[in-house]
Amino acid sequence: MTAFAVPAGSTGSRIVGLGSYQPDTVVSNHDLALRMETSDEWIRDRVGIANRRVAKPDELLVDMAVEAGAKALADAGLAPSDIGAVLVATCTMPSQIPNAAAQVAHRIGIRAGAAFDVNAACAGFCYALATASDMVRAGTTEHVLVIGAEKLTDWVDPLDRSTAIIFADGAGAAVVGRSDEPGIGPVAWGSAGDLADMISIQDRDSFIVQEGQSVFRWATTQIAPVALRAVELAGLDAADVDVFVPHQANLRIIEAIAKRLRAKGAREDLVVARDIVDSGNTSSASIPLALDHLRAAGEARSGDVALLVGFGAGLSYAGQVVRLP
Numbered sequence: 001m002t003a004f005a006v007p008a009g010s011t012g013s014r015i016v017g018l019g020s021y022q023p024d025t026v027v028s029n030h031d032l033a034l035r036m037e038t039s040d041e042w043i044r045d046r047v048g049i050a051n052r053r054v055a056k057p058d059e060l061l062v063d064m065a066v067e068a069g070a071k072a073l074a075d076a077g078l079a080p081s082d083i084g085a086v087l088v089a090t091c092t093m094p095s096q097i098p099n100a101a102a103q104v105a106h107r108i109g110i111r112a113g114a115a116f117d118v119n120a121a122c123a124g125f126c127y128a129l130a131t132a133s134d135m136v137r138a139g140t141t142e143h144v145l146v147i148g149a150e151k152l153t154d155w156v157d158p159l160d161r162s163t164a165i166i167f168a169d170g171a172g173a174a175v176v177g178r179s180d181e182p183g184i185g186p187v188a189w190g191s192a193g194d195l196a197d198m199i200s201i202q203d204r205d206s207f208i209v210q211e212g213q214s215v216f217r218w219a220t221t222q223i224a225p226v227a228l229r230a231v232e233l234a235g236l237d238a239a240d241v242d243v244f245v246p247h248q249a250n251l252r253i254i255e256a257i258a259k260r261l262r263a264k265g266a267r268e269d270l271v272v273a274r275d276i277v278d279s280g281n282t283s284s285a286s287i288p289l290a291l292d293h294l295r296a297a298g299e300a301r302s303g304d305v306a307l308l309v310g311f312g313a314g315l316s317y318a319g320q321v322v323r324l325p
Contacts, residue, residue, distance in 0.1 A: 012181055013136040014322070015175065020172040021068040022171075047250045062149075065090075069108055083144070085135060091121045122247045122310050124283070126319060129176065132176040145175055145176075148173070156208055163210065170289050184323075199314075226319045233321075239267055241266060245291055245308050248290055
């Protein structure tokens, strides 16, 4: 089994459980065409989405995070008392205080655990996973619950064709624990604050706006090198990667990055997550959602090497290689 590189003298960390949650309501492209000037063909051609999940008005972001987190905990075979910290990656809480993590920890039954939110938008889960990995490797705690959760529909103009066709709701989670063999590689991350205006919410009374074409050009040219750097930091080659799970921003972006990875040595049979087709863009929730769905479908198996890469508002980006539980 290929071993990951870690700093000398460090202990290892790995993902020991996964979980996810999506609202029951499915909104198809045909449903959207009833309220705005669009069509199934137009949406599929531009972003690759067929359906997306939307939370009900009384279904809160914290509710979804609790569901996903509890499933990840059960999948790991751990009790709430085993968790020393809860990290919630999100950019769509309805208010800044209180944070989501403390509420989630309380409702799951995690007593006195550290709890904080991470806002790196669509890169948030990768940022939180890297932070959790470092906490475990440093001996700060034995286990960390990491959740990506978003209720983007709270911040989307339902009649804006540039955003309403893309964004959706959901949550995904992972439990990170200590390991004799490293299962989470070093993170390759960074930011481009000079491009912050590309994706923004101006204030609490505003909707999310983005410069779609500019974001597309940035993602298709700048993110593949980040992904390859994450592979390099893990001490692996592109050919060692079994599963590629990028942020589910746009199917055209996903395919473009995967093509560049294959040009750099990734296998032709590389499994590429395309969860966006039926889940939409769920920002920080998209990577753990896609991971859990790939595993449930049998497309990703225990022990597989997965390359994760998140990118989005900030602009922020991050990638790491992980071994699947």
